[in-house]
Amino acid sequence: MPARALFIAGAGTEIGKTYVTAALTRRLRAQGRAVRTVKPLASGVPSLGDPGFIESDTARLLDAQGIALDAEAVESCSPWRFSAPLSPDQAAVLEGRSLDLTDLVGWCRAEIARTEGTLLIEGVGGLMSPVTAVATGLDWLRALGVPALLVSGSYLGAISHALTACETLRLHDVPLRAVAVSESPGAPAPAATVAAAIARHAGAPVFCLRRGETCPEDLAGLI
Numbered sequence: 001m002p003a004r005a006l007f008i009a010g011a012g013t014e015i016g017k018t019y020v021t022a023a024l025t026r027r028l029r030a031q032g033r034a035v036r037t038v039k040p041l042a043s044g045v046p047s048l049g050d051p052g053f054i055e056s057d058t059a060r061l062l063d064a065q066g067i068a069l070d071a072e073a074v075e076s077c078s079p080w081r082f083s084a085p086l087s088p089d090q091a092a093v094l095e096g097r098s099l100d101l102t103d104l105v106g107w108c109r110a111e112i113a114r115t116e117g118t119l120l121i122e123g124v125g126g127l128m129s130p131v132t133a134v135a136t137g138l139d140w141l142r143a144l145g146v147p148a149l150l151v152s153g154s155y156l157g158a159i160s161h162a163l164t165a166c167e168t169l170r171l172h173d174v175p176l177r178a179v180a181v182s183e184s185p186g187a188p189a190p191a192a193t194v195a196a197a198i199a200r201h202a203g204a205p206v207f208c209l210r211r212g213e214t215c216p217e218d219l220a221g222l223i
């Protein structure tokens with residue numbers, strides 16, 4: 001039985017995708033549900049031996065799954081890792097490497113087929129950040145044919161960024177399960193106010209994770 005898969009997309013980069021994905025992973029596990037979380041493509045990743053690796057998306061997602069950090073676990077979570085904190089296509093060029101969308105999609109499909117329960121797939125950067133020289137995260141998501149959870153911040157401007165991503169998903173017939181607003185530091189408006197504004201236009205349920213908060217039960221219930 002293939003996994004129920006969900007792609008976590010961002011209205012932008014460094015917006016809270018990993019924070020929300022890790023929180024959602026912990027909540028699903030607490031509910032006794034089988035869940036696996038992957039970040040297939042990552043940039044800005046130090047080498048495994050670097051002390052900073054513990055702050056990487058891969059390390060944080062493995063920790064949320066209760067998986068010990070070792071080379072095998074890292075490879076199975078994030079097979080394409082690049083060190084430059086840039087768009088993955090640019091980071092790959094700096095290492096003399098390249099990536100084809102067919103390989104990325106093929107890997108994800110194989111993981112969906114072999115995973116029991118729920119498979120959470122964190123994207124990279126924002127929804128339309130390049131993932132290869134010619135493809136964006138939207139191309140990746142459309143090729144997978146799985147629903148999305150969109151992560152927004154609550155900074156000034158976040159409403160338009162989130163609704164622009166929602167509209168893009170709608171125009172491309174990508175099912176949007178929910179929007180999760182992850183509170184941004186120093187935002188001028190309460191995150192709940194930003195979430196309510198997004199909810200008026202998003203056409204999907206909107207949830208809010210204040211700073212340091214865990215994943216709401218009813219968000220996990222939707223997945």
Ligand SMILES: Nc1ncnc2c1ncn2[C@@H]1O[C@H](COP(=O)(O)OP(=O)(O)OP(=O)(O)O)[C@@H](O)[C@H]1O
Nearest residue numbers: 013014015016017018019125182183209210211212
């Ligand atoms: N609700 C929150 N409470 C506390 N910290 C948060 C929250 N949302 C985001 N952060 C923190 O903000 C920083 C950026 O968040 P995160 O790494 O999840 O972004 P991202 O969208 O996954 O970034 P990337 O595009 O690099 O994958 C991290 O240090 C994260 O722990």
Ligand SMILES: C[C@H](N)[C@H](N)CCCCCC(=O)O
Nearest residue numbers: 013043044085086087125129
């Ligand atoms: C380094 C950063 N945290 C992400 N891993 C990659 C962000 C790529 C953004 C590309 C873009 O949309 O401008």
Ligand SMILES: [Mg+2]
Nearest residue numbers: 017018057122
């Ligand atoms: Mg992340």
